[in-house]
Amino acid sequence: MGYSDINSTLSSGHYYFSGNEAVAEGAIAAGCRYYAGYPITPSSEIMERISVRFKDVHGVFMQMEDEIASICSVIGAVWAGAKAMTATSGPGFSLMQEGIGYAALTETPLVIVNIQRAGPGTGQATRVASGDLMQAKWGSHGDYYIIALSPWSVQEMYDQTINAFNLAEQYRVPVFVMGDEAIGHLRERVEVKAILKVFNRKKKKGAPPFGANQNNGIPPMPSFGEGEKLLVTGSTHNEIGIRKTDDPEVHSRLVNRINEKILNNRDRITRTDSYHLEDAEVIIVSYGFTARSALFAIEQLRKEGKRVGLIRLKTIWPFADKIIKDVGQKAKTIFVPEMNRGQIIGEVMKYANCEVIPYNQTNGEIIHPHRIINGVRRLL
Numbered sequence: 001m002g003y004s005d006i007n008s009t010l011s012s013g014h015y016y017f018s019g020n021e022a023v024a025e026g027a028i029a030a031g032c033r034y035y036a037g038y039p040i041t042p043s044s045e046i047m048e049r050i051s052v053r054f055k056d057v058h059g060v061f062m063q064m065e066d067e068i069a070s071i072c073s074v075i076g077a078v079w080a081g082a083k084a085m086t087a088t089s090g091p092g093f094s095l096m097q098e099g100i101g102y103a104a105l106t107e108t109p110l111v112i113v114n115i116q117r118a119g120p121g122t123g124q125a126t127r128v129a130s131g132d133l134m135q136a137k138w139g140s141h142g143d144y145y146i147i148a149l150s151p152w153s154v155q156e157m158y159d160q161t162i163n164a165f166n167l168a169e170q171y172r173v174p175v176f177v178m179g180d181e182a183i184g185h186l187r188e189r190v191e192v193k194a195i196l197k198v199f200n201r202k203k204k205k206g207a208p209p210f211g212a213n214q215n216n217g218i219p220p221m222p223s224f225g226e227g228e229k230l231l232v233t234g235s236t237h238n239e240i241g242i243r244k245t246d247d248p249e250v251h252s253r254l255v256n257r258i259n260e261k262i263l264n265n266r267d268r269i270t271r272t273d274s275y276h277l278e279d280a281e282v283i284i285v286s287y288g289f290t291a292r293s294a295l296f297a298i299e300q301l302r303k304e305g306k307r308v309g310l311i312r313l314k315t316i317w318p319f320a321d322k323i324i325k326d327v328g329q330k331a332k333t334i335f336v337p338e339m340n341r342g343q344i345i346g347e348v349m350k351y352a353n354c355e356v357i358p359y360n361q362t363n364g365e366i367i368h369p370h371r372i373i374n375g376v377r378r379l380l
Contacts, residue, residue, distance in 0.1 A: 003166075003197050006031075009057055012194035019157040019183040020045035020087075022190055023113050024053060026161030027085050031198055032111070033059040034084040036073035038066055038092065041125040042181040043115035046087040067092035071099030071112070078108050079232055081223035083165055087113035089181075091122060093132055094139070100174055101140030102234040107210065107258060109168035109201070109221070111161070113177040115184040118364040127364030128181040130288055130339040136176045137317050143255050145262040147269060148176040148317040150287040154188035160314075166199040167269065171261060172218055178316060180339070182289040182366050208239035210254070217261035266318035273312040276302060280309030282379050283331040285324065285348055287313040290337050290367050297372035306380055316344070321351045328352025333379050335359065337367050 009028050017025065023046050027035070035054065037047045051061045060077075064070040070086045077084040088096065093114050103110055116132045118124035136148045147167050151160040161177055168175040204220040209230065211219040219239075222228040231241035236251040244250040262269065276298060277283065286294040291312045298308045311327060313320060324347075328334060334352050336345040337359040345358045359375050361367050 002202070003199050005195050006198050008192055008194055008196055010192045012192055015190050015192060016187060017154055017158070017190045018045060018185055018187050019151075019154045019179060020115065020185070021049050022154045022158040023087065023161050023177065023179070024049040025192070026158040027111065027165065028053055028057055028059070029158075029192075029196055030162040030165035031083045032085050032165060033057065034062075034074065034077035034082040035059065035086065036062040036064050036070045036077070036084070037086045037088065038064050038070050040067070040089050040092045042117055042184050043087045043089045043113065045184070046113060046115075067095040068099065071096040071103070074110050075099060075103050075106070075108050078110050079224055079230075081225070083169070085111040085113065085165075087115065089115050089117050090119045090132065093135065097135075097139040100146070101142060101144065103174045104140065104144035104146065104258060105234055105254075106232050107172040107219070107221070108174065109172050111164045111168055111175050111177065113161070113179065116178065116180040118362070124364045126181070128289070128339060128366055129362065129364065130178075130180055130290065131341075131343070131362070133178060133316055133340070133343045136178060143259060145259045146174050146176060146317060147171070147262065148178050148315070150178050150313055150316050151183060152288055152291045152312065154183070154186055155190050156314075157183060158190050158192070162196060162198070166197070169199045169201050170218075171265065171269075172221055173262060178288070180288050210237060210241055211239040216265070217257045262318060267322070269315060270318050270320050271314040272320050272323055273314060275310040275312075277309040277311070277327060279307050281307045281332045282335055282376055283309045283311060283327050283333075284335045284337065284372065284376070285311045285313065285344070286337055287316060287344065288339075290339055293367050293369040294337060294372055296369040297376065300369070300373060301376060306376070308376055313344070319347045321347075324348055325351040325353070328354050333357060335372075335376055335379060337361075337372050337375070339367060
């Protein structure tokens, strides 16, 4: 198994979607046929659209009693053979963390869309923020690794959702689409192609479902009902799923593998876009909706003769450490605007060998380009 070309579930052409609608269509295009969720602002439109559209593709929709039940239901559907997804925001994402840890240890390929809002707590349910990035990586306890994507447009909400399913299946790992309220409710034109590439789940009769004999550390995944002897436990387990909670070697081997199968492939997984880096003295590192403001800002500054560039993080986790290290050796200063108190700047500072300056905003508003322009002007 692996990548194959399939026909789109929509006619090819251009559509006018919101970001949340684009997520639903991207999931369906990627083969998602099970969704369990609970309505929560500002992600509810994903659930609403997918509940209607599933009728066209024979999918199964379940509105659960809460987000804990949602993540557990999705995990069960995946082990029953489905491609499955849920979507949430802030408080709901917090409730899912124990289930996310279980999914990581059992190597369950699923997609979680988090349309971030201003927090902590209930916060501002209808306002924008990017405050859940560290929670995406570290929210559950213990050592594990996930993949987290950061779309900046409605087109990318569609494309990156497809990508999220492909990555989840390829690496047997939970994958997060870390949107935000501004992208979720933005409306833009989206191009839908007639043919798209989809990764098909790898299966091998009789192979250990948690085996480590594969060169890439990613075992094939059977489903219940296929005749395999399956035990799926969130406790330490060996290659065939038997609990070994008192065996230090088994635990070490398992935890190392579920981390290294992502980290060893991070160059294949991690994606960035770059703009005007050839002569930049100041480089902006940005992601999500804020990167739109950053791109507008650098285009204006370059018209003034300012030597400014942009690195846009399309993948948050694994972090683009090599790219940041490279640009951090060439630039005089890196400027990091974020709709939080500073979550990604710490990662930038780990790898950049230059001055790193933050701009943080937590008032429930987007970062306007003029704030980035003024911040960069002060540096220059």
